[in-house]
Amino acid sequence: MEIPAARDPVSAAQEAFGAAILYVKQFRGETTLVVEAARAPEVLDFLRVSPGLVYNMLSDVSAVDYYPEDYGEEFDGDGSDYRPGRFAVSYHILSMLYNRRLRVKAFAADDDPRLPSATVVWPAADWLEREIADMMGITFEGHPDQRRLLMPDDWHGHPHRRDYPLGKETVAFSFNEAEIRKHKPFAQN
Amino acid sequence: MAVAAPAQSPAQSIEEQRTWEGNLDQLRGLVSERAMTGETMLLNMGPHHPSTHGVLRLLLELDGEEIVTCLPDIGFLHTGIEKSLEDKSYEKALPLTDRMDYLSPMSNNMSYSCAVEKLLDLDVPERGQIIRVICLELARCASHLVWLGTHAIDMGAMSVLLYAFRERERVLGMFEMLSGQRMMSSYIRPGGVWRDVPADFLPTIKQFLKDFPAKVDDYEALLTQNPIWKDRAQGVGVVEPDVALAHGMTGPALRGSGVNWDLRKAQPYSGYETYEFNVPLGEHGDVYDRYLIRIQEFRESMKILNQAVARLETVKGPYRSENRKYVPPLRSELGQSMEAVIHHFKLWTYGYDAPDDEIYCAIESPRGEIGCYIHGTGANKPRRVHFKTPSFIHISALPVLSSGYLLADMVAIIGSVDIVLGDCDR
Amino acid sequence: MGVSSKLGNLGVVTTTVEQAVNWARTGAMWPLLFGLACCAIEYMSSQASSYDLSRFGMELNRATPRQADLLIVSGRLTRKMAPVVRQLYDQMAEPKWVISMGDCASCGGVYNNYAIVQGVDEIIPVDVYIAGCPPRPEQLLHGILTLHEKVKSERVADWA
Numbered sequence: 001m002e003i004p005a006a007r008d009p010v011s012a013a014q015e016a017f018g019a020a021i022l023y024v025k026q027f028r029g030e031t032t033l034v035v036e037a038a039r040a041p042e043v044l045d046f047l048r049v050s051p052g053l054v055y056n057m058l059s060d061v062s063a064v065d066y067y068p069e070d071y072g073e074e075f076d077g078d079g080s081d082y083r084p085g086r087f088a089v090s091y092h093i094l095s096m097l098y099n100r101r102l103r104v105k106a107f108a109a110d111d112d113p114r115l116p117s118a119t120v121v122w123p124a125a126d127w128l129e130r131e132i133a134d135m136m137g138i139t140f141e142g143h144p145d146q147r148r149l150l151m152p153d154d155w156h157g158h159p160h161r162r163d164y165p166l167g168k169e170t171v172a173f174s175f176n177e178a179e180i181r182k183h184k185p186f187a188q189n
Numbered sequence: 190m191a192v193a194a195p196a197q198s199p200a201q202s203i204e205e206q207r208t209w210e211g212n213l214d215q216l217r218g219l220v221s222e223r224a225m226t227g228e229t230m231l232l233n234m235g236p237h238h239p240s241t242h243g244v245l246r247l248l249l250e251l252d253g254e255e256i257v258t259c260l261p262d263i264g265f266l267h268t269g270i271e272k273s274l275e276d277k278s279y280e281k282a283l284p285l286t287d288r289m290d291y292l293s294p295m296s297n298n299m300s301y302s303c304a305v306e307k308l309l310d311l312d313v314p315e316r317g318q319i320i321r322v323i324c325l326e327l328a329r330c331a332s333h334l335v336w337l338g339t340h341a342i343d344m345g346a347m348s349v350l351l352y353a354f355r356e357r358e359r360v361l362g363m364f365e366m367l368s369g370q371r372m373m374s375s376y377i378r379p380g381g382v383w384r385d386v387p388a389d390f391l392p393t394i395k396q397f398l399k400d401f402p403a404k405v406d407d408y409e410a411l412l413t414q415n416p417i418w419k420d421r422a423q424g425v426g427v428v429e430p431d432v433a434l435a436h437g438m439t440g441p442a443l444r445g446s447g448v449n450w451d452l453r454k455a456q457p458y459s460g461y462e463t464y465e466f467n468v469p470l471g472e473h474g475d476v477y478d479r480y481l482i483r484i485q486e487f488r489e490s491m492k493i494l495n496q497a498v499a500r501l502e503t504v505k506g507p508y509r510s511e512n513r514k515y516v517p518p519l520r521s522e523l524g525q526s527m528e529a530v531i532h533h534f535k536l537w538t539y540g541y542d543a544p545d546d547e548i549y550c551a552i553e554s555p556r557g558e559i560g561c562y563i564h565g566t567g568a569n570k571p572r573r574v575h576f577k578t579p580s581f582i583h584i585s586a587l588p589v590l591s592s593g594y595l596l597a598d599m600v601a602i603i604g605s606v607d608i609v610l611g612d613c614d615r
Numbered sequence: 616m617g618v619s620s621k622l623g624n625l626g627v628v629t630t631t632v633e634q635a636v637n638w639a640r641t642g643a644m645w646p647l648l649f650g651l652a653c654c655a656i657e658y659m660s661s662q663a664s665s666y667d668l669s670r671f672g673m674e675l676n677r678a679t680p681r682q683a684d685l686l687i688v689s690g691r692l693t694r695k696m697a698p699v700v701r702q703l704y705d706q707m708a709e710p711k712w713v714i715s716m717g718d719c720a721s722c723g724g725v726y727n728n729y730a731i732v733q734g735v736d737e738i739i740p741v742d743v744y745i746a747g748c749p750p751r752p753e754q755l756l757h758g759i760l761t762l763h764e765k766v767k768s769e770r771v772a773d774w775a
Contacts, residue, residue, distance in 0.1 A: 027546045028307050058437050060549065060577035062562045070545075070566075081546065092549050092560070092577075096434075096448075099455055103549065124437030127585035128577075145219060150264035150614060151730075152695040159272055159729055160573075166269075166276055167729030183733075186740035236699050239648050239678045243655075244696055265696040266652055269730035285725060291653035335656065354663030361660070372653060372749055611652050614693075 006098040007052030009033070016046055023082035032090075032103040034082055037115050040106040044091060044121045047102065055093040055102060061118070061128035063136045064088045067162040071107075086110040087138055091118060091125075108138055117143040135160035220250045221257055229257055232596075236265045240343045240600045243610030245584065247599070254595045261584050266614040274574040278540025279305050279379065280517070282574075287373040289576060290612035292335050295328035295364075296554035298377040300576070303458055304550040304561035305379040308543050311515055317381030317508045318460040322497045323394070324367070324377060325459070325552075326490040330401070331360040332555035332607075333483050337408060340480070340604035344421055349411055356404050359397055366390050380516040381509030391498065398494055405487045413481070422477035426590050426602035429474060436586040440557025440579055441482045442606045446474035452553040464493045476605040483607075486555075515541050540569035556580055556607050580612035633771055640684070640710060641763040643672035647683035647703065651690025654717035657749040658689045666752035671759060680706040685762075686739075689749075691719035692732040704739045710774065712766070714758055715741045718748045 013033055014021050020043065023034040035043045047055045066086050075083035085107035094101050108115050117140035118125040127149065129140045134148045137158035148155060157164055172180045181187070213225060223229045234247040241247065244265035250257040270289060274282045286301040287294040299321065306313065313321075338353035361371040366387055368374035376383050412418045428438070430446040443450060451468040453461040469485035471478030510516050517536045518529040535541075543565035551560035557579025564573040583606040591602050622629065650658055662668045662676070677683040680703045692700060704713070715735050718724035721744040723733035735741060742765060745758035 028310065028548050030548060057434055059551065059558065060560050060562060062575035064564050064573045090547070096450055101549070122437065123435050124582060127581060150267040152264070159269065166272060168727045169723065169733045184736050187734065187736040236696060237649060237703060244651060265693060266691065267693055267695065267730050268691055268726055269728040273726060273728050288653055291656060351664045354660055355665060358660065358665045371751065372656065
């Protein structure tokens with residue numbers, strides 16, 4: 001069986017989707033395609049099945065929070081990175097046939113961030129997106145299971161957001177020792 | 190935030206104690222319709238269980254003994270490592286990464302270090318690469334020894350646990366020789382390794398490599414042709430290659446189905462392309478094939494270790510990058526060079542700046558592909574560090590692996606995909 | 616003097632109830648088969664043949680808390696797991712002891728964040744704290760022997 005030659009993913013995606021590919025960047029040998037959020041699953045499916053591309057495996061889905069000020073109008077891709085929204089979800093896909101990786105990135109707005117779910121393309125995206133929904137508070141439309149994954153069911157807030165505090169227990173000095181001790185009823189000494 | 194109050198008060202009546210507090214509606218769509226009517230039973234294989242290899246909760250839907258589906262509930266070991274890493278400089282963040290996949294801490298260090306090196310475009314000298322390969326293959330042996338021991342004891346073969354841990358003590362002794370710590374070594378750092386191998390390391394590892402093949406043959410003699418083992422492992426937990434790929438499985442769990450994908454061969458790092466070794470593949474995708482693959486991986490690791498140890502004797506030179514913008518100087522230099530003092534001060538108090546951009550770097554841990562995604566800020570702390578850990582993916586694939594098999598097979602399947610909850614929950 | 620040596624020749628020894636009971640309790644203290652994280656792996660190493668715990672009578676790890684005497688909290692305790700540990704502790708029958716093994720169980724360890732309980736003594740009373748990340752098997756054995764000393768010094772009035 002003859003294997004078709006590898007195609008350049010950037011030009012193939014731009015040919016197929018035109019303006020939905022918003023920005024392309026290369027860094028340290030990695031290619032990133034920033035796509036329109038609503039069409040991300042379509043782009044992923046196109047990359048998965050097209051001959052010459054065949055990105056058959058989803059390696060990772062990760063999310064970034066650009067709070068408080070590292071996104072917006074100054075980040076328009078002209079001399080700087082392209083960041084139209086506060087949250088970005090990156091789909092890292094892998095082509096085993098052509099042995100190369102690609103990142104497809106989609107941005108979501110600040111209040112009520114929503115993105116379409118990629119579970120229609122790969123079942124592997126199920127838990128990866130669920131973790132992002134739990135920890136970053138991004139809603140994935142069409143996701144089969146919207147429950148919390150890592151945090152307890154009744155937790156408030158989304159810990160991986162940059163405005164969520166780390167939650168450190170303060171160092172015990174003599175002035176706050178009693179207050180800290182209240183939390184440890186069984187500690188002796 | 191104060192934590193939960195103690196459990197039920199003694200005044201609770203028997204009727205109250207028998208009432209189930211949950212709401213079955215929450216599970217609608219996740220378990221089959223037969224569970225809603227009570228035709229199938231929902232059984233909790235709780236976070237405290239001897240065979241779940243950590244704090245994993247599985248909600249099993251059982252039709253008699255047969256598993257219809259299982260709903261894994263994780264997060265009981267969620268440590269917030271990714272968020273804690275955002276608060277630390279890149280060099281100081283390394284010890285936190287040890288504690289994710291606690292059976293092979295070197296692999297976590299390696300994935301983080303490789304990612305930082307990619308972000309900074311930092312070199313690793315050849316001797317450092319050889320030492321890293323030795324550490325990673327020893328970590329593979331140590332991790333597979335724990336896998337073998339715990340998998341076997343879950344299926345009833347108790348002596349294998351004791352034999353495996355006896356060998357593991359030797360490997361941990363070697364890690365202690367290298368870094369001072371048996372497990373959480375923080376030895377592999379961005380740029381290379383922490384320090385050079387001590388004088389008694391090479392004779393020790395050579396003796397280990399002489400003794401270990403016979404031990405692996407011992408384990409095989411106990412299990413591979415054992416009729417009970419074959420009965421419990423063959424034909425159980427079968428996963429087709431396309432299903433495994435669709436679910437993102439990697440490592441021995443994927444190779445058990447016959448997919449020839451090993452990052453050490455496909456996208457080599459740390460000089461793996463220069464070593465001669467094979468990648469064992471399975472055929473049927475069942476528990477038995479995954480077991481055979483890992484036993485063979487012991488032997489392939491020993492091949493690599495033999496080659497690496499031979500190279501370590503001839504290749505001299507630095508073991509860590511000499512780029513003082515990113516790598517602290519040796520303490521012995523501090524007395525002699527002013528620049529060394531300045532670099533030392535700056536690197537340990539502030540750290541170094543990394544570009545405001547993102548990278549993803551993956552290596553082959555004993556469990557599968559562990560990927561590290563780092564997005565820098567341009568300053569000394571990362572904006573976001575995310576680890577794609579193989580155990581997370583494999584636990585999410587447990588419903589597919591286990592549906593249709595018997596309850597006793599659940600234990601075999603969990604053992605065969607070699608999950609570590611610290612790796613899953615981070 | 617006189618009587619006890621004569622009794623000794625007959626094969627009889629006299630002691631106090633406390634000494635006898637405490638000696639029996641330390642002789643075979645069954646731990647709960649419970650491990651959270653990395654410290655559990657060092658616990659398994661201690662249980663295995665190089666640092667054998669069976670010589671302290673602790674070969675049998677009971678998976679059910681009803682039959683266990685000793686809860687070794689080995690590993691980091693998260694907020695989600697805390698009610699589970701509390702329930703396990705409550706389900707154990709008296710007499711029971713708790714060893715907090717490792718830094719994370721004793722004080723939160725390397726993690727000071729939203730997810731980790733800063734020491735299991737926020738929810739259960741601890742008898743012995745063992746430092747280390749993870750503690751070496753020898754450190755764990757020292758902790759167990761310290762617990763044995765503590766048990767041997769218990770009085771009738773302390774028994775539950």
